[in-house]
Amino acid sequence: MTAVVTNTTQPLATANAKATRLHGLLAEFETPGDLMHAAEKVRDAGYRWWDCHSPFPVHGLDAAMGIKRTILPVLVFGAGATGTFTALGLQAFTNSFSETIWAGVWVTGYPFLISGKPAMSLPAFIPVIFELTILFSALSAVSLMFLFNGLPQLYHPLFKSNRFRRASNDRFFIVIEARDPKFLPKKTEEFLKTLDPIAVEAVED
Amino acid sequence: MAHASGHASAHTADLLSPENIQLPAFALGFRNIALGIAVVGLGAGAAIGYTESFGTTSAHFWRAYLIAFLFGLTMCLGGLFFVVIQHLVRAGWSVAVRRPAEALAANLRWYWILFIPFAVLWFMGKANVLWLWADMESMRANSQAEYDIVIQKVAFLNPTFFWIRALVYFAIWAGLASFYVGNSVKQDESGDITLTEKMQKWAGPAMILFGLSTTFAAFDWIMSLSPAWFSTMFGVYFFCGCATAGYASMIIITLRLQQLGLLKGIVSSEHRQDLGKLLFAFGMVFWAYIGFSQYMLIWYANIPEETGWFLARQVGGWGLFSFALLFGHFVIPFLGLISKWPKRFPPTLVVAAVWMLCFHYVDLYWLIMPEIPHDLASFDTYAAMADKYSDTPTHFANPVNFVLVFGVIAIVAAQTISTLSRVALVPKRDPRLADSLRFENI
Structure with a gap:
């Protein structure tokens, strides 16, 4: 597994200290299985404003994310x-x-x-x-x-990330948004790193 | 990933152990009980018919037997339809629930035996108690108007051609059932993938043969009971009945097997949900759609030679009967099975399946039992006609109806149990079995 790298141009902890606001933290995974296990842990950690991104539907991901049935x-x-x-x-x-x-x-x-x-x-x-x-x-x-689903949405901060482009090809992502009440830049970054991602990256608004 | 798939195949081997996919020996006890019910039911039916007790006329008896015969036939044809269409569309999800459908379809190899009583009726020279066109002279004596219409159809509606067609239908059904059930069971031993390819290759022609044979069987055996009347939609309506009875029976068999502790980890709530969807789609929605389409065209055009058939079904006791059918076959089960959980929860699904079988019987009764009055042209108004026939009984409570249909169901059940006890309860070496085990509705 690749070592955890952080975005070199944007040190994580200082991301929201700059003029731009932090949108959230992006964690990249190599397989749908890794994504599922990570999603279960994020769910159990009690985060609410977060999402998974995958190139194809992953069976069982709804349950792993703790998503309630739609009305x-x-x-x-x-x-x-x-x-x-x-x-x-x-x-x-x-x-x-x-x-x-x-x-x-x-x-x-x-x-x-x-x-x-x-x-x-x-x-x-x-x-x-x-x-x-x-x-x-x-x-x-x-x-x-x-x-x-909040559509139509013509702009999304995640599209600024080069890494995220592979979400439509061969990589799997979890994004925890900064507006989550449990979100603390440093602690959340540490938490994401415990989930065995390939990389963790800060994404700005 | 190598680790994961190794684990999966060991798991699959557990699932396919004989304890999980072989009917235990005590199931043959159920078969013997069913055979007993069959003998008692058909015997009691024949006795009631022969002694004419409960006011059973010979016309009523033969119609009741025709209903019972068609009830069992539609269960088996529904199974055959399911098997063929799964091969036609190369479906993966359905492999886990295909064997019960194959066991139902396998009955078509002997089902012609239950048609023999009609041959006896013919030899007795009394075929016109059912099919009026079998004796054109007595029809002329009864109603010249009807005779004038039906005489133009004798190129099709004549005894010789009728029997040739009946033989062709049974040959098609027995042939298709042997081909699809035989190859599927053969694959259990050999695991030969070319058998699947062969079944898929012939699924297209098989479907065409199935469609034509059921359509014409419906014309011959049900629609020609009112020989002057016609509806091009009739075959589709009968096919709907086949799908209803077939899916309901498959659900009951599958859930019963699971209740006996079989098919654990093979048939999941995902498969149940899809069987429930198919019952919902064909048994309720499509049935109502076809039934109403047939009704509306005739109601709108309001041509006497067409409306008589529906008039016979709305006078006297038949009016309430038709409404019961509308609500029982469509409105109530439609609302009951529309959401997701009743299709996934075995008790609600089995209640829906049994309910639909009951109303499938009501539907056949409604198709076959009413007789169009011969004097419709003599009334000035609808009200006068409705008044004269206001006490037409449906005779639905006559026990001969029930003993005959339970007799036929019991024979089909006994033979289905026999078939299932000789084979594995899933096509265990079907190339798409793994797909089916993994299947999930999104």
Whole structure:
């Protein structure tokens, strides 16, 4: 294993003493197994603002990081149900003969009378109900995923690190951010070095 | 890494020990119990049919037997479908749960035997208690209008061609089952990777044959019960039933084996979740999608020669029955199995599987039992027709329905246990077994 090196241009402990602010500490690992073991220790040390970076999905990493299950499915179900009832309500409303108050105005529906079907014909409504359920679910799934992940994000401090470029190729990284309540530059650096990384590097904002 | 993989293969050898992947001898006791149930069930069914007790007419008896026959058939065809499609898409995850499906599919090698009673019915000259077109003259006497339509279909709907087709279906199913089960079991001994390649190579044609044979079997055996009526969607609807029954049976077999302490460390909650997903997708979502697509086109077009089939299913007791089917086959299990944990937790998954098998029976009953009234054209309004047929009974509670279907299920169960007791419970030398053991949903 390579000896631990630190960024020569930026002594770790003084990183946040300069004009730029410290974003966090980056630890580099050679294998997904090393990453998993390190992640378990970071989790057990009680850090909260930290993340793992890997070129491919690593099975079991969520558990190693102690990530809770997302509530996204529950929200998507709610959005889908909203779509169902929106479509049902919309069609019932537009097919009604009676006057309804809508946005402060009294309006009547515009029922289609086709082949002797009653205006309130559930089978005819189902395709629209189906489509709106899917549409609401899909749009909310994608947009909530963006929201929860803080996307779109056009800039990230990690992209300044040359070392981090290999995160999309063959290296595995753990970043502990400076905003973590348990983060202390020196102590966290010492802690990361105990995890057997190839290197530890400070990353500036 | 050398250390890690060495450890993994030693672990795999433990998993594939006979105690974990061989059915213990006492399982044959279950087979004998099942055989006993089969004899009692089919015997009681025949006795009720023969003595016409509980008001069982011969038309009701033969329809009840057709339902029971198709119930067992769909379980086995569902297993065959699963096996073939896994080879078709070269799936890795499913190897750990493929053997139960193969054991179900293996029944197709003898399942033609259960069709013999229909041959007997034909020789007795009473085939028209089921398939009205088998006796065109009596159809003409009953309903000239129906005769005028059906007479144009006799090039297809005639006894000779019907029996040739039935032989072709059974030959296809027995052939495919022998090929896929036989080669998979052979691989347990030899570990020969070319067997997998061979099964994959033929999976495409096999799937086409499977699709055509199940579609036409559905046309012949179910749709032609109402010979004037037609729906091009009908074959897909029947296929949905095959997938429902197949996945539900696979889940029940797999979980039962695990309950006996087998397949430990081989079948995980990841595999259970995927079987649950497939049951959810085919048994609930796809079934509702196909069923509604068939209904909506007919409802919208509102052409008398098409709507009669659905009218027969919404008058009298059938109205409530259809709603029970809609909620029992779709709405309730859809909400029950939609989230992740009920698919991974064995008790909820097995409840869902048993539930779906029950409603698969209800679905077949709904397809086969109602008869379209012959005097539909004589009513001025729908209300007048609905009023006349307002007390049409479904006869669902007639014990002959249950003894026959339990008899057939018991035969299938007994034969499936026999097959499983002769082979390993996983394809132990399949080249993708290691992939399957490592499988995780992301």
